[in-house]
Amino acid sequence: MDLSAVRHNARRLQERAEPAALMAVVKADAYGHGALPVVRALRKEGVRHFAVARPAEGQALRDAGIDDSILVLGAPLRSQLPTYAAYDLDVTIPSADVAEAVVEVGSASAPLRAHVKIDTGMGRLGLPPDAAAPVVRQLADRDEVVLEGIWTHFATADDPESTFAGVQLDRFEDALAALDSIPACIHAANTGALLTLNGRLGELSAGLVRSGIALYGLAATEELADEIDLRPALTLSARVTQVKTVAEGTSISYGATWTAPAPARIATLGVGYGDGYPRLGSGRATVSIGGQCRPVVGTICMDMCMVHLGAPDDPLARRIEVGDEAVLFGPNGPSAYDVARWAETIPYEICCGISPRVPRRYVDSRGETPPEAPSSPTL
Numbered sequence: 001m002d003l004s005a006v007r008h009n010a011r012r013l014q015e016r017a018e019p020a021a022l023m024a025v026v027k028a029d030a031y032g033h034g035a036l037p038v039v040r041a042l043r044k045e046g047v048r049h050f051a052v053a054r055p056a057e058g059q060a061l062r063d064a065g066i067d068d069s070i071l072v073l074g075a076p077l078r079s080q081l082p083t084y085a086a087y088d089l090d091v092t093i094p095s096a097d098v099a100e101a102v103v104e105v106g107s108a109s110a111p112l113r114a115h116v117k118i119d120t121g122m123g124r125l126g127l128p129p130d131a132a133a134p135v136v137r138q139l140a141d142r143d144e145v146v147l148e149g150i151w152t153h154f155a156t157a158d159d160p161e162s163t164f165a166g167v168q169l170d171r172f173e174d175a176l177a178a179l180d181s182i183p184a185c186i187h188a189a190n191t192g193a194l195l196t197l198n199g200r201l202g203e204l205s206a207g208l209v210r211s212g213i214a215l216y217g218l219a220a221t222e223e224l225a226d227e228i229d230l231r232p233a234l235t236l237s238a239r240v241t242q243v244k245t246v247a248e249g250t251s252i253s254y255g256a257t258w259t260a261p262a263p264a265r266i267a268t269l270g271v272g273y274g275d276g277y278p279r280l281g282s283g284r285a286t287v288s289i290g291g292q293c294r295p296v297v298g299t300i301c302m303d304m305c306m307v308h309l310g311a312p313d314d315p316l317a318r319r320i321e322v323g324d325e326a327v328l329f330g331p332n333g334p335s336a337y338d339v340a341r342w343a344e345t346i347p348y349e350i351c352c353g354i355s356p357r358v359p360r361r362y363v364d365s366r367g368e369t370p371p372e373a374p375s376s377p378t379l
């Protein structure tokens, strides 16, 4: 994991978001990249707003000493509200019921900071646009709550062809126009909206841009990522744990779905779907090994997968030995977009899916931190 890439991406996003400030979305362990190292790197770039999905994620950042603003994007359960108060987490208010509960749990001496969420078309969380004004008015009058922000979320902003994000923005602006007073933080854009709705976002008073995936150097699609200068931060690599020569007709892995068409040199890698390397990549994926591209053959197992290095006399096949590294994806191998295509999903899911057992290793331009544990796959 290259933290200097994360810092580079944050600078590019800050430039693009101007005059809005960047709210770094670090939910799901910073999309599998490691929330704490990412937050620390982002703080060096002046990022002071963070967002997570669940209160426990915010609590973990507070426990680690992060004292910047942390918005929890998910809807709170009533039983979780004391955690927001105890850990100074900003709460999302998606309904009149939650607004009421927040007023009850907050106190004038320790008010809860709240962001009212309006559902303009995502259909997930939030008040209908025409129901927001009474809730906002009710909260503005209370000492138990500080009304910090109002926000919405786009359903189709990743698609430059879609006009629906514009419709959602219209609805959001109408809802804001119906309010007596506007809180300090107005936010709507995710990465996709920042890249596709550029011109129109300026209509919102300078607020926040909630960006996640681009911090990690990716976007929903490669075409969208081309809109801005990003550097993918994550490399998933694994070591060769065995190399062997097999005869023509030898079958490889579960289901014996692949059979060597000729004598072949096969490397076994210590990575599998238990690490988040998707099984749907079986028969589709390639890896970078010894600086060259080679196919994964047979079914990807939980802890291992096999790579066809070539014929036994192939120069690369002769060179690869146990302990050598293969790149499953990252700047020096296939891309996260490639893996997502093989797995019929989006790069978000590939990154988030890297399992906790994979040791994370962080590098920054200032040097490398030692790995946490010696094991085969590393980020």
Ligand SMILES: *Cc1c(COP(=O)(O)O)cnc(C)c1O
Residues within 6 Å of the ligand: 025, 027, 073, 153, 189, 190, 191, 192, 210, 211, 212, 213, 214
């Ligand atoms: C995850 C999330 C984001 C970040 O989206 P990206 O596409 O990663 O930039 C922003 N807002 C909300 C509500 C989210 O859930």
